[in-house]
Amino acid sequence: MSVKQGLLALLAEEPMYGARLRSEFEARTGGTWPLNVGQVYTTLARLERDGLVEPVGGSDEEGRIAYRLTETGRAEIASWWSTPVDRDSTPRDELVIKLALAVTSPGVDVQGVVQTQRTATLRHLRDLTRLKSRTSDEPDAHDLAWLLVLENLLFAAEAEVRWLDHVEATLRRMPAVPLRADARSALPADEPAPRATAPTTGGRS
Template identity: 60%
Template sequence: MSIRHGLLALLERGRMYGYQLRAAFEESTGSTWPLNIGQVYTTLSRLERDGLVRPLPENESGQRPYEITDAGRAELALWFATPISRADRPRDQLAIKLALALTTPGVDVRSVLQTQRGASMRALQELTRMKYASDGPEDLPWRLVLDAMVFQAEAEIRWLDHCETSLVRAGPDPS
């Protein structure tokens, strides 16, 4: 998730200061991706530098709200209109871990797979529980995030099954 674009999307709703942005971001994502307040203010500084947001005068509480600029709206519209590329996503740590486990002497790859499968199953169960606990219309954004996480966990478990089958086919020493 692009914090930059996430903050722009939140500012499209209306003027907010840093702590409001952090709370709104976490509420929108169900605290799946908690933000450090330092990240928020660093990102706001960069957005301001790039002309995508502008600070407003401090309010009576000493907080400085920000608002999105026309350039920020154009940037946000472009982001929403542009599909996410697989190349834009972070490296898959699990795939890298398993590839290295296969080539590292003394590592029980089947144990690595089983440990990960157990963790993935527990995560899937927790995500499913959370999904059914949120049923109000206002929970739709959070439920969609949960759905994505459920589908990713299911895909990971399926991939782990595939890895285990591949190990069996490769024989006793796949490396």
């Protein structure tokens, strides 16, 4: 979710100034995706430029300016609620990229990378489970929002552990990945690439 849609969704309820938008966003998502005030006001400036929000009157005694949705902004957020999240573009996942590079890079202990990540992910999973055990059995709206976010993180961590198990099992079934010809050029200058042995022929040398 982009910050843009998050702020529009909050402003659909009532006008708010930047600091309150930040605190409301973090409260409703359990602080999982923290924002800074500068990011909020930069986004508000873009939304105002695009005609989606407008300031309400002047600044208050503390110099804060509240914003509200325009009719275009209300149409934008209504469209967002009714449109599925686009999954066509694959987001960059550092762990996936790390392992993809590890299995194709000479000298990397891929099993060690997997085991280190599994330990960290299991620790994260235990922390999330403890957090969930402290949630109320009868949550209010804000507690429910946080619970949904928390459960999403739990499912993601569990899926990551299963994927790491799959990666490790796949590595055990496969032979060591040979050094590719195009990787030889990346060897240090003082470390010559392995020389191929020419086949023996019956002709003159």
